[in-house]
Amino acid sequence: MEIVKESDTHKKLQDYFRKSREKAGASRKTFLTKILGNNNLGDIFFERLTLLFAVLVFLLIIFMGWEMYSHSILSIRKFGWGFITSTTWDPYSQVFGALPMIYGTLVSSFLGLIIAVPLGIGVAIFLAELAPSWLEKPLSFLTELLAGIPSVIYGLWGIFVLVPWLRDTVEPFLQNEFPNSFLFQGAPYGFGMLAAAIILSIMVLPIISSISRDILKSVPNSQREAAYALGATKWEVTKIILSYAKSGLLGAVILGLGRAIGETMAVTMVIGNRPQISTSLLDPGYTMASLIANEFTEAASELYLNSLIELALVLFVITIIINIFARLLVWSTERKWKLSPI
Amino acid sequence: MKLKIFSVVVLIAGILFATSNINAQVRLTGAGSTFDYPIFSKWFDTYNKMTGVQINYASIGSGGGIQQLTEGTVDFGASDAPLTEQQMNTFKQKRGTEVVHLPIIMGGVAITYNLPSVGQGIKLDGPTLADIYLGKITKWNDPRLVKLNPGRNLPNKAILVAHRSEGSGTTFIFTSYLSKVSPEWAKKVGNSISVNWPVGLGAKGTEGVAGIIAQTQGAIGYIELAYAKQNNLPYCVMKNKAGNFIEVNFNTVSEAAAGAAAHMPKDLRAVITNADGKNSYPICGFSWIVVPRDIKNREHAEALVKFLRWAVTKGQNDATSLYYAPLPKPVQKLDLEKINSITSNGKKL
Numbered sequence: 001m002e003i004v005k006e007s008d009t010h011k012k013l014q015d016y017f018r019k020s021r022e023k024a025g026a027s028r029k030t031f032l033t034k035i036l037g038n039n040n041l042g043d044i045f046f047e048r049l050t051l052l053f054a055v056l057v058f059l060l061i062i063f064m065g066w067e068m069y070s071h072s073i074l075s076i077r078k079f080g081w082g083f084i085t086s087t088t089w090d091p092y093s094q095v096f097g098a099l100p101m102i103y104g105t106l107v108s109s110f111l112g113l114i115i116a117v118p119l120g121i122g123v124a125i126f127l128a129e130l131a132p133s134w135l136e137k138p139l140s141f142l143t144e145l146l147a148g149i150p151s152v153i154y155g156l157w158g159i160f161v162l163v164p165w166l167r168d169t170v171e172p173f174l175q176n177e178f179p180n181s182f183l184f185q186g187a188p189y190g191f192g193m194l195a196a197a198i199i200l201s202i203m204v205l206p207i208i209s210s211i212s213r214d215i216l217k218s219v220p221n222s223q224r225e226a227a228y229a230l231g232a233t234k235w236e237v238t239k240i241i242l243s244y245a246k247s248g249l250l251g252a253v254i255l256g257l258g259r260a261i262g263e264t265m266a267v268t269m270v271i272g273n274r275p276q277i278s279t280s281l282l283d284p285g286y287t288m289a290s291l292i293a294n295e296f297t298e299a300a301s302e303l304y305l306n307s308l309i310e311l312a313l314v315l316f317v318i319t320i321i322i323n324i325f326a327r328l329l330v331w332s333t334e335r336k337w338k339l340s341p342i
Numbered sequence: 343m344k345l346k347i348f349s350v351v352v353l354i355a356g357i358l359f360a361t362s363n364i365n366a367q368v369r370l371t372g373a374g375s376t377f378d379y380p381i382f383s384k385w386f387d388t389y390n391k392m393t394g395v396q397i398n399y400a401s402i403g404s405g406g407g408i409q410q411l412t413e414g415t416v417d418f419g420a421s422d423a424p425l426t427e428q429q430m431n432t433f434k435q436k437r438g439t440e441v442v443h444l445p446i447i448m449g450g451v452a453i454t455y456n457l458p459s460v461g462q463g464i465k466l467d468g469p470t471l472a473d474i475y476l477g478k479i480t481k482w483n484d485p486r487l488v489k490l491n492p493g494r495n496l497p498n499k500a501i502l503v504a505h506r507s508e509g510s511g512t513t514f515i516f517t518s519y520l521s522k523v524s525p526e527w528a529k530k531v532g533n534s535i536s537v538n539w540p541v542g543l544g545a546k547g548t549e550g551v552a553g554i555i556a557q558t559q560g561a562i563g564y565i566e567l568a569y570a571k572q573n574n575l576p577y578c579v580m581k582n583k584a585g586n587f588i589e590v591n592f593n594t595v596s597e598a599a600a601g602a603a604a605h606m607p608k609d610l611r612a613v614i615t616n617a618d619g620k621n622s623y624p625i626c627g628f629s630w631i632v633v634p635r636d637i638k639n640r641e642h643a644e645a646l647v648k649f650l651r652w653a654v655t656k657g658q659n660d661a662t663s664l665y666y667a668p669l670p671k672p673v674q675k676l677d678l679e680k681i682n683s684i685t686s687n688g689k690k691l
Contacts, residue, residue, distance in 0.1 A: 090538035091509070092517075092531065159553050167558070187500060189558065191543050273507035273544030284543050290507075294546060297376070297403030298509025298535045300429070305405075 065316060072310035074303050083310060089275040091295070096307035098314055100275040104285035105315070108193060108267065109260035111281075112200030117253055119201070120208030121242075127209070128216035129238055140213065147206035155269030158199045163190035163270060166198075171282055185280040189272070194281040196271040200263060204256035211255060215248035216241060247334045254326035261319060264289040288315045368645040373400040374407020374420030377511045377566070378629050381447055381664050382420070385657050395645050404511060404535065411632060412436055417646055419632045420446070422511020423535055424611035439636040442684060443610045444677050445628035446653060448667040450567035450595040451515050453578040453625070456555050457482065459497055463589075465490045467581035468523025468616065468624065474562060475503055475520060476527060477541035482560060490581075497560075503542030504554040504563035509535040512548070515627040516564045519615040564625070567595065568665025582624045583616050594623035595667035603672035610676060626667065636685050643686035650681050 086097025167190030272284020379401035404421035411419035521528040601619030637643035654677040661668040
């Protein structure tokens, strides 16, 4: 039964809209039927289209790998596996070995993460669980702002602020405190692995903290309420939330690692750019991305260019391996969690 | 929707109109050295206003410039190091003509340092400088440095060596000098746009090297003359081949080129470090424009040759204001002769 009686004009209008809708629907249907020959066409078309996009991403990765391989064939033939085990990078004698750069990339990134992960997750816990809302908004905004700063600016800050501070204060202090430690040998220049690790930690901090915060916020409130109802303290509740969000937090860390491994500009400005392997954090080092950026433009010979592209290929493969490893890690923690919640 | 179609039509019409407009003029393209870029952009701008010829230049680095020229995608390349024999052979195979080297501008390399207690003008000679870069001299009060600088109070401070981390023409000039004055350097490290440095820190760009030096007491490094002058950095006085201590400036750099012009190789691929001449500064070099000897497209060939004639003569007046050293007259003459030998399909221009 109708409650409101419709006026004539209203009815006419409704009729008109209904008819035009039907008309449009019909014409669309005939068009799609012609192409695909099925009744439920919109859905199928949409599905195929998105599938195509997904396959394209996959093909793009294969294509990139192939492209790098085919352009580094000269150096692959000449050096073989020696390319990743040799420590000499000498453009003049045309001898190229990538081990110091592989070492530099991995060590600087992991050191950066060691500093950034506790800080980043700490920031996320405060923002998601503890901060009053008037403080949370501006603080979140500020941490996300850090992520938007161009890396060359971090590099300049590194040269003018961080490096002098490390050279005059931190490194002499470390050498005084631990005179025999293998980690702090050599002259304190300021430029070196330690400076690179600190710069990287600052750069990945906003990524880790903002993603972690979102993940913690997405933990259902029932978890918190249940814990508080049982008389848990804030620290105990946080522990429960963290364990609930474990796999997501791991994902945040991996994204941070990805950024650290690929970071070029800021690192090259403070790491000292020396292809050597040294256990001392005060010594200069080199990363793959920095070396490629530094030497690509002036690489005159074919073999030199091929070696640089092979270095890019090595970086590409390492990134993929780390990502696969991370997937497995996330997957295994998820499974464990499902078996024994909390 | 109508608006969209309209804007697309306007865009296409705009592109068509623009391209037809450009096609009316000869447009030359070049690629190569980043060191040359500041003076090139000044030249291309001035030359465009004078003649209407438009020249586009991509400063992608010397190696890239040589490659593009060899592939035939640009009209000229620019390089801080002359082509190697191998590169010249590849060029000949691919283009069916040989490559012509034209010295186009000069650069000097200053040895700068940070020792506030000592001040300007520490004296150095080649072998000592090479041993510092080989890591054999590690303190500022090393007996050899003290002997070169009698009466100056050199501190007991560690020397921090700084160098360019990317391939650069400045490094080519610097390592060419060290290779000439130190047999050990020539054997162990060699002469190239980037080398395997025995010691020291690498920094990106002249600013990077200058940054390390400015920040670290006891540091030493090599940078372009232009940059040292603009920033009033202290620099070493170098002992030249004739045995005189020479300050780096435009005159002493041009002097080195003039000294070298007397016995320049026929193809003008002269590396003029450690040059003869009483007042020649020893660490400096040419930058080259490289072009094919025979250019297929006559219109392009004519425009390019005209521009090159202008650049090696009148264009040199712009050099000092941009802190390059101008080509001395004898080298300009050699360049003009070389330019006259460029042909188009075998015919003179």
